[in-house]
Amino acid sequence: MPACSVRHYSEVVSPSGVSIPAPLQREIKSLLGEKNVLDKQDDLLLYEFDGSVEKGRPDLVVFPHTTEQVSKIVRLAAGYEVPVVGRGAGTGLSGGALARGGGVMIVFARMNKILEIDVENQRAVVQPGVVNLDITRAVEHAGLYFAPDPSSAKSCTIGGNVAENAGGPHTLAYGVTTNHIAALELVLPDGEIVRTGSKHGDAAGYDLCGLFVGSEGTLALVTEITVKLARKPEAVKTLLAIFETIEDASQAVVEITASGITPAACEMLDGWTLRVVEDYVHAGYPRDSGAVLLLEVEGLAEAVDGQANAIRDVCKRCRAREVRVAKDDWERDLLWKGRKNAFGALGRVAPSNYVLDGVIPRSKLPQALERIKEIGKKHGFNIGNIFHAGDGNLHPIVLYDPRDTKQFERAIDAAREIIRACVEMGGALTGEHGVGMEKNELMSLLFSDADFALMRRIHDAFNPDSSLNPGKIFPMSKGCGEIRIRKKELAGVRA
């Protein structure tokens, strides 16, 4: 751990220090109408959370319907020096859509229209509040789909996906959100509406889409998105490889990767997790196994057969007890149901869980899992693993009781140690959940002062007053140089 001191998570829950000036509130209400503005504490409470362990309460929650309204809200708030944060469905796992500095929260739920579907050119133009899975639903009649598939695809919005550069199980073969975004319309912190990217091909000049996707709402608010649509593969095979030990399962992942097979998805559930899941979902995972791999291969029928056979051979070589192939869509859906509902299942065994998101080189998977086990033991936790093994994106799950503050702090310590171990193995802090306010203090594990200085200059080039989503990505700790989150930015931030 670098010299930076760590923030105590439990302090973040104190009520907002920012108040909304009455004239600002009036102006926003007259712009949007009363029914599109929430200002009662009971209502605001609902927007204090996302899917992470963090909290941050906004002072006003607003629901615009148009880009112009978003621009006006941002302009109004800037006039009163009140911070603004964007939010989709609030399913994020790093506190990206929490109002850490209080202020106005713009919820995009009512900007949820699919504006255009261009089947011929495989593009769709959508508003940020459109739910991820609804894009696929709208285009599947034409044999198309939107490839990034976070576990929350049924509820998360595309705007949030863009902000966090979301992933999902099938991004192993097809890439994460950034690989599927062609163009964006954005509102900058001063209210200016700009467009970047190109519906087709590459845009002229710098790849600004590449910068804005994954910038976690700290540079601009996304108000319209042109997504690329993929063509549904001709054939799909889903395999469940069952192992006696997690070591064998992770060795199989190493060998599948090294042999040049790229499955569309390669997910692992360890024995403890799969038992919890099986008791709840009844997906057919064998309760007495040490780990399972859920693998999917897609493409031309010939390619799929060849790859499935190759995977089966590798798994057998790594002492798989059995490799099952889903016989039909029903079996396939059942196997995936176990994976996709895993977090719901975990809710039955502990009041709360903390899902981490470290990444490691895939060749180091066995060592990483061993290390996680040791760290768990040291801090008194049984850490479950259910994750995107194929791209080295770990999701260790620490179960805890939030009412037990001592235990919660131990969970945070364990989490930090795991992330540090990922970095030491040549990995990164986050594969798909984002940095947000969850891991900003850990950023110094990866980045130097020079890196922060440049990132800060990029931040300031678009968001000079930190009026947009303050308190995210950059470390806040004092004593680590001047390039951290600055005083002004800290003003409304509770930490």
Place this chain on the structure above:
Amino acid sequence: MTTTTDVPTRLAEAIGSKRIVAATEELETYAVDGMLPGAIVRPVSPEEVMEVVRFAQTEKLAILPLGARSKCDLGMPPDRYDIALDMTGLREIAHYDPGDLTLSVDAGMPLRELEIHLKQSSQFLPLAVPCFESATVGGSISSGIDSALRLQYGSARDFVIGAEFIDGTGQLCKSGGRVVKNVTGYDLHKLLIGSLGTLGVLTRVNFRTYPLPAISGGHIACFGNAQEALAYKKAVEKSGLPLANLELFNQRAAGMIRAILTRTEEAPPPELERNEWCAYGSFEGSEEVVRRIGRELEKIARGSATAHSRILEPAEDVAVGGMLRESFEWLRWGAPATLLYRLVLPEVTGKTLTELSELAGSVAMASVVIVRATGILYFTVFGENENEQAVAALQKLAMRAMAIARSENGHATLLHAPLTVKRSVARANLSQAQLGLQQRVKQAFDPAGIFAPGRVVGGI
């Protein structure tokens, strides 16, 4: 042009004379758009690059980071050019984990050398860019030029996973990492792709690598006119067949390919001799997959208006595929005065192709059109001499080609043209709002404006 005569002396005082070259004959080989640098520096470490950048920052000198200099004519003419920073001395493989399919390599590493290295582990980098024999990793990434394999593997932004570079303040910075999935911090490395050296000096690039396919195949289909060729292309796209490349080219292009292949004693398919339009498809995978795709392409071709189609012999496939990868190279030198545009269009239609061909015809010049399946079109016009009249004609064409792209909701990038023509379009391609966004990025990376000033469209 600024006075740069004393640059070598001042540089030598600051960083020592060992890496500095100032001999006129050498400087001439570093000319970019007719401009010569005041000195050439050949650093061998990021630390030495940092020193040069800091010196340039203090002295307000302009640096052009360069690789093998194979594509220096891409981009707009630089406003100033004091130091040629030759990065070919940084050429190590810093990290290669075949088991993870990840690679971290110095910017000066030649692509060909890297290819040989990766092949030992049966892997490759799908960066099939022109001038492949000489190009470096850093130069190819900075140029942003198309890879002929982008249909299957995407462009550099899809497989560059991180980078190290020196920013305009002389600091070594990094972005991304060495893992295939990573959302830690801003994706600054994406900005460097295609930035033509205007944002920083790339010292190292991290990639995900790919397994070499077991085998590959090629297919050719010939058509009597553009309309039929486009209909075939559409049918292939609709089939969802996973092709590595699909390109259409007109008769003049076919003739040029045939002439070059004949000269180099490779195997030009006879089809290149007699058809208005050809469609080349390439595909890879297992033997079964390659057989299947070849079969299906034949079926689609037969079902369309093809005059003739067949699966190419392996040697023919390599020859045609290689020529199309290199099209930028032979197109730009195809005549004494060449105008080479890359148009990005929502949809390439027969109307567009007719308009472009008529455009060249209106000044009695020959033109080549190559359509890459991803909505990218290379349009080249050949001026048989470089006199004032020919250049004036090309200049007019340049503006009209850009207008055609715009009228179809696309855009055009000038890849090669006589200097006068380049200058006339330098600032004409971006809206004010777009330019403003680009300038913010440039200012953040390079506050003192020392990196390749003027090279990116819009004069950044």
